[in-house]
Amino acid sequence: MRVSKRRFVQALGAVAATATLASGGARARGMRRRCDLLIIGAGTAGLPAAIFAAQRGARVVVVDAAAQIGGTLLLSSGQMSAAGTRLQREKGIADSPQEHFDDLMRISRGTIDPVIARLAVDHAAPTFDWLMDQGYQVLPDYPVDGVAHEPYSKPRYYWSERRGLAVLDAMRPAFSRAVARGRIELHLEHRAVALRLDASGAASGVVVEDSGGKRSELQAQNVLIASGGYASNAALFEKLSGVPKFLDHSYPLAQGDGLALAESAGGYVRGAEKYLTNFGVILASDDVPTSQLARANFYPQRRQPWEIYVNAEAQRFVREDVPSVDAREQALRFQPVMRHWVVFDQSVVEQAPPLIEDWTTQDMLDAFESRLPCFYRAGSIEALAQAAGLPERALAATLExxxxxxxxxxxxLGRRHLPCKLVKPPFYAIRHQGTSITSTAGVAVNERLQVVRRDGSAVPNLYAAGEILGSGATQGQAFCGGMMVTPAITFGRLLGQQLIRFS
Ligand SMILES: Cc1cc2nc3c(=O)[nH]c(=O)nc-3n(C[C@H](O)[C@H](O)[C@H](O)COP(=O)(O)OP(=O)(O)OC[C@H]3O[C@@H](n4cnc5c(N)ncnc54)[C@H](O)[C@@H]3O)c2cc1C
Known part of the structure; x- marks a missing residue:
């Protein structure tokens, strides 16, 4: 789940276009005081919830703290997974939600929330078919079984050239039409700051604050919190994950507001222990959060490793050519600060294919020459260890x-690709940091996506969907391809279509 600078700039262009369209329409109409469904967040989960609830005739109000709709879809890779889709059938791929569920259990080693993940996979195919009906374009030759994450047993993994923006493009017309017809009332730059409960403890409304700091109260028969995760809230991220928030690639408004709102109604947050990072990126600076400068190609399917990977104790901790991406990520999980150094010598520079994705070997040498953070080069192993902050004797012993x-x-360690000894100076090390750009922990909900208290009872009229549930619910302690975007849209759709009952 990586976003290149080029994609990010494209996304920002789309943000501006969306903002113009959406905010004008909403402001002209003023605020509806009581509605059937109030949705906090016009993002991945909130948009389909609004569309489907409005189709049922519900009076829907959507508030979003941002100046545009879309939320994380503006940045997301938008990879989705769904089993039993029309596209799979057209391509002769026999697949089922049960097989999808079994794969999630296998890949996550049983750490998904079985109730929530089951709900997601059982209803993923109609969600994906609906997106296709709305004009969503899949890349040719898709679905596939896996790209950056552990492969599925069947090709059920979908991606579009325009990534998350393609998902937004597909949902935007239906949403905009419903806004234009007055079926959905949209208030951008309105941040939900408090939840209102009635005397019985049921959700009954929301206090919102506009960009000028003016507060108003909206009453609602039902409230859906679809405000995303907390991955841009460095303090909350560190509190829940136990490590700093290294990378700043998450949606800026993913501040965890929804978690606090749910907790204020009696809900609770679970799943923080499932935190996992990718296998590491090269950070642009030592001041965190920071951006990603680059990353090595760690996929032996694309490039066999010529280097070794060592942890802060200068010990190898994984067979570098292990084919499983999950095996590498799980190994990194147990290393100090989930960080490692890629170590090699001059003969690798001279003979191996380029190490860093989208860089030539000369680009990499220039980074050493410029002494960029994370790039270390020295004439001896001892000097390299000193420069990189690794223990000298341990690094020498590891190389030996x-x-x-x-x-x-x-x-x-059983490594099979052993192309050359690492003996020719100068020696090189590139520090990689394991990072996560999503929220692992989330609000506890039941099978109807109602926010629940610790005793299991539901907070009446209060629902949650999307990343606010935490990646751990649908992916467990692993990266299961497409298992955040698809569940977010699916849960939004299900809530709007059937799970929320309007009187
Ligand atoms: C770079 C990147 C790449 C990713 N790639 C993938 C991928 O390929 N596949 C995958 O499955 N997942 C991926 N993810 C994760 C996935 O995109 C998100 O989990 C998902 O889009 C979140 O959906 P959501 O509806 O919960 O939140 P969002 O789509 O972020 O929507 C939340 C909305 O709530 C608004 N909001 C926040 N607080 C408030 C408040 N207090 N009041 C009012 N509004 C508020 C926000 O402005 C936002 O519009 C990626 C994430 C990132 C950051």
């Missing part, structure tokens, strides 16, 4: 042990 394995053809 690796070179012995290359010599004998018998690596002690």
């Amino acid at each position: 042990a690796y070179n012995y394995g290359v010599h004998t053809g018998n690596d002690f």
Whole structure:
């Protein structure tokens, strides 16, 4: 789940276009005081919830703190997964929600929330078919079984050239039509700051604050919190994940407001222990959060490793050519600060294909020459260790042990690709930081997506969908392809279509 600078700039262009369209229409009509459904967040989950609830004739109000609709879809890679879709049938792929569920259990080692993940996969195919009906364009040759994450057993993984924006493009017309017809009332730049409960403890409204700081109260028969996660709230991220928020690639308004709102009604947050990072990126600076400068190509399917990976103790901790991306990520999980150094020598520079994605070998050498943060080069192993902040003797011993394995053809970690000893100075190290740009923990809900208290009872009239439920609910302690965007849209659709009962 990586967004390049080019894509990010494209996304911002779309933001401006959306903002002009949406805010004008909403402001002209003023605020409806009581509605059937008040949705906090016009993003991945909020938009379909509004569209489908409005189709049922409900009076819907949507508030969003941002100046535009779309939320994280403006940045997201937008990869989706769904089993039993029309597209799969057209391509002769026999698949089922049960097989999708079994794969999630396998990949996550049973750490998904079975109730929530089951709800997601059972209803994913109609969601995806609906998006296709709305004009969503899948890349040719898709679905596939996996790209950046652990592969599924069947091709059920979909992606579009325009990534998350393609999902937004597909949902925008139906949403805009409903706004234009007055079926949905949209208030941009209105941040939900408090939840109102009636005497019985049921949700009954929301206090919103506009960009000028003016507060108003909106009453609602039902409230859906679809305000996303907390991945841009560095303090909350560190509190829940136990490590700093290194990378700043999350949606800026993912501040965790919804978690606090749900907690104020008696709900609680669960799943923080499922935190996991990718296998590491090269950070642009040591001041965190920061942006991603680049990342090495860690996929042996695309480039076999010529280097070794060591942790802060200068120990190898994973067989570098292990085919499973999940195996690498799980190994990194147990290393200090989920960080590692890619170490190599001059012979690798001379012989190996480029290490860093989208960079030539010369680009990489320029980074060492410019002494960019994370890039270290030295004439001896000891000097390299000093420069990179690694223990000298341990790094020398690790390289000696690796070179012995290359010599004998018998690596002690079982690595098979052993192209050359690492003995020729200068020596190089590139520091990689494991990062996550999504929220692992989330608000506890039941099978109807009602916010629940610790005793399991539901807070009446209060629902939650999207990343506010935490990635751990649908992915567990693993990265399961497409298992955030698709569940967010699916849950929004289900809530609008059937789960919320309007009197
Ligand atoms: C770079 C990146 C790439 C990703 N790639 C993938 C991928 O390929 N596949 C995948 O499955 N997942 C991916 N994800 C995760 C996925 O995109 C998100 O989990 C999902 O889009 C979140 O949907 P949501 O509806 O919960 O939140 P959002 O879509 O972010 O919507 C929340 C909305 O609520 C608004 N809001 C926030 N607080 C308030 C408040 N107090 N009051 C009013 N409004 C508020 C926000 O402005 C926003 O519009 C990626 C995430 C990132 C950051």
